[in-house]
Amino acid sequence: MSAFVFRLKQDPDRRVDLSGLVPEALRGRSDKAITRLPLNTGKLRVGDVFSLRMGDTPQLRFEGGSERFDLVGANMASGEIIVEGSVGEQAGRLMRAGKLHIQGDAGPFAASRLKGGHVEIDGDAGARLGAPLAGEMAGMAGGVVIVHGGVGARAGDRLRRGLIVVGGTSGEDAGSRMIAGTLVLQGKITGTPGRLMRRGTIVLLGADYSPSPTFLDCGSHLLVAASLLAAELERLGVGSARRLRRSVRRLAGDMAVGGKGEIWISSSDLR
Amino acid sequence: MRRLNVNGVAVENSFAEAFDMRATALIITAENRKWARQAAMTMTGFATSVIGCGCEAGVDRELTGTETPDGRPGVRVLLFAVSTAELQKQLLARVGQCVLTAPGTACYGSALPGEEKLKLGAALRYFGDGWQISKKFGGRHYWRLPVMDGEFVCEATVGMTKSAVGGGNLIILGANGRNVLDATEAAVRDIGAVPDVIMPFPGGIVRSGSKVGSRYKGLIASTNDAYCPTLKGAVASKLGREIASVLEIVIDGLTPEAVGEAMRAGIAAVVALGPKKGALRIDAGNYGGKLGRHHFHLRTLLP
Structure with a gap:
C-alpha cells in the first residue's frame, strides 16, 4: 500500500492549476494517463512539472511545493493529500471531505468555501482564509481548518459553518462578516475581529483585546459550550484549549448587524 | 408444567413474553x-x-x-x-x-x-x-x-x-413480604449492573402486576388476580399454600440480548439468596406467547 508521489522536477515558470490531482480523479487511471492530465495553464501537463510514482491508495504526496501551485486539493471528496512545501492560492477550495496537509505556507483564499474535511497548514496562510471569492455570498460551510502559523487579513470572512483554528498572528479584521461557525485565534490579533459578524463565535485565546464599541460585554461565564469546544480542540491537538474550561468573557456583537454573534476571551485578557 | 429447582428455589418452566x-x-x-x-x-x-x-x-x-x-x-x-x-x-x-x-x-x-x-x-x-x-x-x-x-x-x-425490547420480567414469590422484598431487591441490585436495561417501576419493583382486560368497561388492564395471595382461595390462583407475597420486576432493554442478560442476573441473585432468606419460587409473565415475539425462557437463563 503506497501513495501516489508527485516529485517536483523544477519550479514551474507560470501558475499551475492542480485541482485535477485529487485521489478520486486518479482512481483507475494509468501512469501515462495521469502524466497527460492538463494543468489548465497553456499546454503544461502533469508530466511536465512532476515525475510520478504510482500508488495504490487514495493518498497523494507532493514532494516539493511551490507558491505557483494553485487550487491544490480543490473539490477533493476523499482520501489525503500531503504537500511537502508551500502552495499558492485557493488550496482546498470547495473541498468536501478527506484531509489536505500543507507542510509549508499557503497563499490567499486557502480553504475557500470549504464544505467538509480537514485542512492543516503547518506554516502561514494568506489573506481571506476560508473566504468566498468576489461575488460569492458565503464562505466556509463546514470542516476544520488548522493553521499553525499566522494568517492574513479577514480570515474566516463570511464563515458560515465549521471550525478554523489559527496558531499565530491574525491579520486585520479576522472573522469579518461571519454568518455562523467558530473561529479560534490563539495568537496576536490586529484590527477589529468580528467586524460586521451576524452570528458565530470568535474565540480569542491569549490575545490582548480591546473590544470595539459595537461588541457589548455580557460578563464572565463558565460555559458548557466552551467545554465542548475545548474537548474538540484537544482532540485536534490544540494545546491552549484548556483555557476554555475556565470562565470566559462573552461579548455580544456585532451590534451594527443584529448582535447575535459573540467573542469569547479569557477574562484576564480584556483591556 | 415441570419446575426446576436451583439452590432450593423453584424455577417455573415458563417464559417472559416481551415486545418490540x-x-x-x-x-x-x-x-x-x-x-x-x-x-x-x-x-x-x-x-x-x-x-x-x-x-x-x-x-x-x-x-x-x-x-x-x-x-x-x-x-x-x-x-x-x-x-x-x-x-x-x-x-x-x-x-x-x-x-x-x-x-x-x-x-x-x-x-x-x-x-x-x-x-x-x-x-x-x-x-x-x-x-x-x-x-x-x-x-x-x-x-x-x-x-x-x-x-x-x-x-x-x-x-x-427499533431493536429495543420491553416487557422482560421476573415474578418472585415467597412465604412472606419481607423475604420476597429482600430477594427482589437483590435481583434489582444485580440487574442494575447490566448495561442497556432499565427497570421502570418504583425502585425497579412492581407489586400490582396486571392481566389484560377487566370486568369494567374502559379498563384495558386490571389486577392479576391469579397472583394475588389474598384471593388464592377464591380464584383460579397460580399460588400454592406456601406463597403469601409476590413481586415483579419489569425489564426494558435496548436489545433482546440485554434483556436476557438482565433476567439471568436477576435469577442468579434470587437463587443465590436461597429460600430461607428470600424467595421460594421464580416465575415469569406471558400471554400464551401470542402477543410478543420475544420469549425469554427461564430454563435457559439459569445460573
Whole structure:
C-alpha cells in the first residue's frame, strides 16, 4: 500500500492549476494517463512539472511545493493529500471531505468555501482564509481548518459553518462578516475581529483585546459550550484549549448587524 | 408444567413474553452528580408503564466526567415507547420540563445501534426566543439556549433504535413480604449492573402486576388476580399454600440480548439468596406467547 508521489522536477515558470490531482480523479487511471492530465495553464501537463510514482491508495504526496501551485486539493471528496512545501492560492477550495496537509505556507483564499474535511497548514496562510471569492455570498460551510502559523487579513470572512483554528498572528479584521461557525485565534490579533459578524463565535485565546464599541460585554461565564469546544480542540491537538474550561468573557456583537454573534476571551485578557 | 429447582428455589418452566419497542438513550450532565441525578430522576418519574404514562423510562447508569461530552458527571437515561411518534412526544415533553428546568444541566444523545434520529435541541431551541445559538463541534450539532443560570446546551438530535425490547420480567414469590422484598431487591441490585436495561417501576419493583382486560368497561388492564395471595382461595390462583407475597420486576432493554442478560442476573441473585432468606419460587409473565415475539425462557437463563 503506497501513495501516489508527485516529485517536483523544477519550479514551474507560470501558475499551475492542480485541482485535477485529487485521489478520486486518479482512481483507475494509468501512469501515462495521469502524466497527460492538463494543468489548465497553456499546454503544461502533469508530466511536465512532476515525475510520478504510482500508488495504490487514495493518498497523494507532493514532494516539493511551490507558491505557483494553485487550487491544490480543490473539490477533493476523499482520501489525503500531503504537500511537502508551500502552495499558492485557493488550496482546498470547495473541498468536501478527506484531509489536505500543507507542510509549508499557503497563499490567499486557502480553504475557500470549504464544505467538509480537514485542512492543516503547518506554516502561514494568506489573506481571506476560508473566504468566498468576489461575488460569492458565503464562505466556509463546514470542516476544520488548522493553521499553525499566522494568517492574513479577514480570515474566516463570511464563515458560515465549521471550525478554523489559527496558531499565530491574525491579520486585520479576522472573522469579518461571519454568518455562523467558530473561529479560534490563539495568537496576536490586529484590527477589529468580528467586524460586521451576524452570528458565530470568535474565540480569542491569549490575545490582548480591546473590544470595539459595537461588541457589548455580557460578563464572565463558565460555559458548557466552551467545554465542548475545548474537548474538540484537544482532540485536534490544540494545546491552549484548556483555557476554555475556565470562565470566559462573552461579548455580544456585532451590534451594527443584529448582535447575535459573540467573542469569547479569557477574562484576564480584556483591556 | 415441570419446575426446576436451583439452590432450593423453584424455577417455573415458563417464559417472559416481551415486545418490540422504540427506544432512545440520553446523557444528562450537570455541575455535580447530585443535579445530574436529580434531573434524570425527575425526567424518568411517572414513566413506569406505557399503559398510563406514554413511555417507560429509567436510569441505565451513572457516568464519570471522562464518559460525557462536556467532561462533567452525568447519568445515562433510557426511554422506551411503542411508536416513534409517542417516543418523540415524550422525549420533548420530559427533557423540556425536567432537564431544561434543572440547574446547570446539559443533555446529549448516547450512541445507539439505530440510525434514525429524534429531534431534541432542534425542537427545544425555540425556547431561546431568537437568542438560541447553533454550534457544531466534532461532527455533533448542539443548541445553546440562554437560561437564567447561564446556558442550557442540548444536542440537536438523538439516536433511536427499533431493536429495543420491553416487557422482560421476573415474578418472585415467597412465604412472606419481607423475604420476597429482600430477594427482589437483590435481583434489582444485580440487574442494575447490566448495561442497556432499565427497570421502570418504583425502585425497579412492581407489586400490582396486571392481566389484560377487566370486568369494567374502559379498563384495558386490571389486577392479576391469579397472583394475588389474598384471593388464592377464591380464584383460579397460580399460588400454592406456601406463597403469601409476590413481586415483579419489569425489564426494558435496548436489545433482546440485554434483556436476557438482565433476567439471568436477576435469577442468579434470587437463587443465590436461597429460600430461607428470600424467595421460594421464580416465575415469569406471558400471554400464551401470542402477543410478543420475544420469549425469554427461564430454563435457559439459569445460573
